Amino acid sequence: MSAAEAAMVARDGAVSAASSAADSAVEAGSAADRAVGAADRLNADARTFGDAVRSGEFKGEKGDVGPAPDVSWAGDRLTVGGQTGPALTGPQGDRGPQGLQGIQGPQGDRGPQGLKGDTGAPGPANTLTIGTVTSGTTAGATLTGEAPAQTLSLVLPQGPQGDRGPQGPPGVVSSASAYLLVGPGRPDQPSTTAGVITGGEPVGAEYRSTDGAGVGADVWIKTSRGWVVSLGDTGWRGMIAATTGMFLNVRRTPDGVRVHGGFLFSGGGTKPAINTKTVLLDGIYTGGLLPNGFRPDTPTQASTRSIASLSAVVRSRSDTDPASSLGVLYVDTDNGDARANGRVVMKTIGGGFGGAIVEYPTAEPWPTTLPGTPA
Template identity: 30%
Template sequence: MPKTQNGIQYPGPSDTHPSAAWWQTLATSIDYALRSGDEAVKAQLAALGVVVDDLGVHIEQDYLLKAEAQEFGIAGPPNVLGIGTVTPGETADAEIRGESPSQLLDLTLPRGLRGVPGPGGAIGLVETEDEGMFVESEQFAWRWDNTVGKRLLVREGADERMVWGDTGWRDMSATLIAENGWTGVSTFQIRRVGDQVFFNLWGLTRDSNASGTVGVANLMPDGFRPPISVYGLIPTSVYTRFYINVAGAFVLISPPTLSFCTVSYVTNQSWPTTLPGTPA
């Protein structure tokens, strides 16, 4: 590289550095200041980090390199921008803090629009002391009730409804008392599953003096009665007619010995508040 009269090297025309001419001018100016003592030139050099005085030349290298970069856009160290704080707010905002090459980006973000509802979360189970399991999610709650048979209820908001229930078989034999020549009632059972009612009857006979009918008023309790009178035939050695009316009366007409029968029908009554008879 060429040198000034005082031995200071500076870039020559063959140097391909983008700021070669700038460095050449700087070296020439330093050389001139040393020779002439020109205060104006010294002041210009001092602004670039080069001090020329009676003791010689003092160069602040970092300052000088920064001056070069500012003059010619020479790339400095890469900046690292990290995420600082993220806070909610009414309006969106962003702020960069810190000094290059290590800075932080602080963000203020407003609440976005509500998204499309996702699938329901995992169902949780909560055990209660007197009513079995309580099953709950964000959309609904299931309750398993054991107080009147077994029931499954669903609650949506403030509304609760039964979706399934089973009273189990209940023994009503003690309530069916044979009269007018009818004897031998061994078993009478009743059961409700959902809105379907079932009953079993067997061991009923009549003697030769029987009047031909046997009836029991209010045999079918609330929660088990049909919406309209139910009529049917029971196939035995001859057909036995029966009916159950809306008041719960149960009547058999002209049966011979009745060994066994099973009858079912649909009810529209509310679920019973108590269970009749005893567990079968």
């Protein structure tokens, strides 16, 4: 075949192929249009089917119950039908806040006795020291420190007063100088002792006055009632002048008081009239009583207003008639009328020359001054 012939053949083949291709393309476009229409119809049918299912219009018959799957846990993994899934535990989170305290549960039963342990080695000896001991309403004890040096402090409530115990033996004199003191003045007036008496002297102490305090109080002793004279004497002191026809002398000793009174008319003075009563100390209510330290020790009885007396009969000094009574001497006491305590009265019964002594105890303090003049 010649080239011209071959070209003609090729041209004819190409035209035929192009025609076939054009026909195929037209057929493909028709097929595509048909496919789009089918898809649209399928979508519309699907929507209709879905709407019917959702509305419950389209529901098939209930099927049979299927077999139960084999489900199990293995730690944090779930196994279903032999197939184990992944771990279900996530990573550990942060610690949450403290929860509220729960209520205490009931006490459990006591456990069995354990076996006895081995004996331990001896520890160091403990040194226990007593700390403070105080009083309080409730008893208590506090132990502080670490062994072997600890301190025990106590709180002790006061108990009821116990019965009085028996009399103990005499105590030991701690210092003889505290019980024997020497100085001027009188210890019941410390300012007169030049500082010897301080007020803290024990009961039983003795004070020896170097000047008798000017009232004949030489030795004193400290008692539970205070200082009292254990050795002293004021001497007789004349209370009235002899020119009155009478005499009256007083004297104080630790034993008590002596009052000596009588008549002196034979030695001078005026003889008193018979059956007259004379107050030997004038001015009974304005200083006529015996001075302090010389008055009777008779308790006051406020319910009465009478006057009791300490009296003695005045006897004669005559050698021819020594037993004759010349009068009576008496000292009034406070028996409801304090103004009369220490009043001295002499009553004459008959003429003569004589006297009498009245003696009585007294708890009055030792006089601070001496009355009258030495007799």
